Amino acid sequence: MKIAIVGFGNVGRAVAEVMLERRELFQKVDFEPKVVAVFERDGSWIDENGLKLQELLSKGTSSPSWVEGAAMAEERLADLDCDLIVEMTVTNIEDGEPGLTHIVEALNSGKDVVTSNKGPLVLAFPELMEIAEKKNRMLLYEATVGGAIPVFHVAREALLVNRIISITGILNGTSNYILTKMTDEKVSFNAALREAQEKGYAEADPTYDIEGIDAASKLVILANGILKTSKSIKDVRIEGITRITPEMTELAMEDGYLVKHIGYVDRNRIEVIPRLIPRSSPLAVGGTLNVISLKTDVAQDITLIGRGAGPRETSSAILGDILHINKIRKEN
Structure with a gap:
């Protein structure tokens, strides 16, 4: 599964760290993640062959794959060769941006989405679910409520x-x-x-x-x-x-x-x-x-x-959603 990460703050870094820690578990459940892009506000790391997460975590913008001032996520998501977008930008419940645009672009271009961003869902939940259904994509959001608490998984x-x-x-x-x-x-x-x-x-x-x-x-x-x-x-x-x-x-x-x-x-x-x-x-x-x-x-x-909060706790919910989508896509 090719993955793009949008937002690489504390939660984004925690997701990358746990991905590295759980490689053996991923193999057992037939999950082969390849992070091909990570977008930040002032640049991005992009490598279609897969980024080296340990290098990103240790070197940050000193990594050879970092491009200062590169095209932002909303300009790249539609044509990016990947299967799933993880949207982790800062919550904005005034207009939902930039997360709302990221999610709409990803779904419309045929990509599944996992998000920790409450803003877009608070403002446009029915509309986003309509797009996901129309495009036959999945939009999961366990990390938006209760941090590590798997309430949507339990209900579903x-x-x-x-x-x-x-x-x-x-x-x-x-x-x-x-x-x-x-x-x-x-x-x-x-x-x-x-x-x-x-x-x-x-x-x-x-x-x-x-x-x-x-x-x-x-x-x-x-x-x-x-x-x-x-x-x-x-x-x-x-x-x-x-x-x-x-x-x-x-x-x-x-x-x-x-x-x-x-x-x-x-x-x-x-x-x-x-x-x-x-x-x-x-x-x-x-x-x-x-x-x-x-x-x-x-x-x-x-x-x-x-x-209900904390980077690693939230990463548990995000990765749980990613694994669920991977399982569904493998079955289909």
């Missing part, structure tokens, strides 16, 4: 005989860390946020996390990908965590509850709001963990807990 494969009724979860590790800190140590919201930023869990501008926009974006993807709705972020009732105080978390604890930032969607309601969760609930996870619970008609409740 393991729960195939079930009707999934609703989805509930903690979808943002930053807000969960802040609320956990406030609960455990009775510190203020601002103090907990500062520590989250110092530890690298929160950005310098944490607005998307603490106001619930990131969690709402992920909830839209869950709704459309699993419940088969056509939701947009405008449909989500969103309330952040900035008004939560240590007094609120302490009172909740006294009554046997935790204050958590919970996403919920069924076919009638979609929201991300602070809620009281029983301390004994499977949703009562702490720190930066994410949790996603699927309510079904046969299996009842299935709850998945895991790391």
Whole structure:
């Protein structure tokens, strides 16, 4: 399988590293990846015979295959000789670019796509799936929600005989860390946020996390990908965590509850709001963990807990999608 990588930041590098580490496993499952192109904003590495990933990781732009200022991905994807595009550029939920253009170009030119980029899916999920179906291509997006948590795989494969009724979860590790800190140590919201930023869990501008926009974006993807709705972020009732105080978390604890930032969607309601969760609930996870619970008609409740972020964790989801596409294409 010939692969092109678009975006070679921390996650892209982690994908390359794990590819190198798992070569023996790939042989056992009849997967022969050949990365023929890697695109960055200021240049690219391209070799139709296959790039040397170890050289890219160690030498970067000093590698002989690096071309400064080369044509960007959107200009090359259509005619590039490859089977699959891995789109890992930075999420932009304002207009979805440049990821949206990358995905459209790849699908229209007959290439399968795996992405970790929430923006295009939040803004154009139905349209992208329509293009994929029309072109008989696959667009997989496990890494867009929950980091390493394989929620779409579980829904698609393991729960195939079930009707999934609703989805509930903690979808943002930053807000969960802040609320956990406030609960455990009775510190203020601002103090907990500062520590989250110092530890690298929160950005310098944490607005998307603490106001619930990131969690709402992920909830839209869950709704459309699993419940088969056509939701947009405008449909989500969103309330952040900035008004939560240590007094609120302490009172909740006294009554046997935790204050958590919970996403919920069924076919009638979609929201991300602070809620009281029983301390004994499977949703009562702490720190930066994410949790996603699927309510079904046969299996009842299935709850998945895991790391919602991190380059290697996210690479697990990306490579899982790539291997799934490889398996389907081999069977066909």
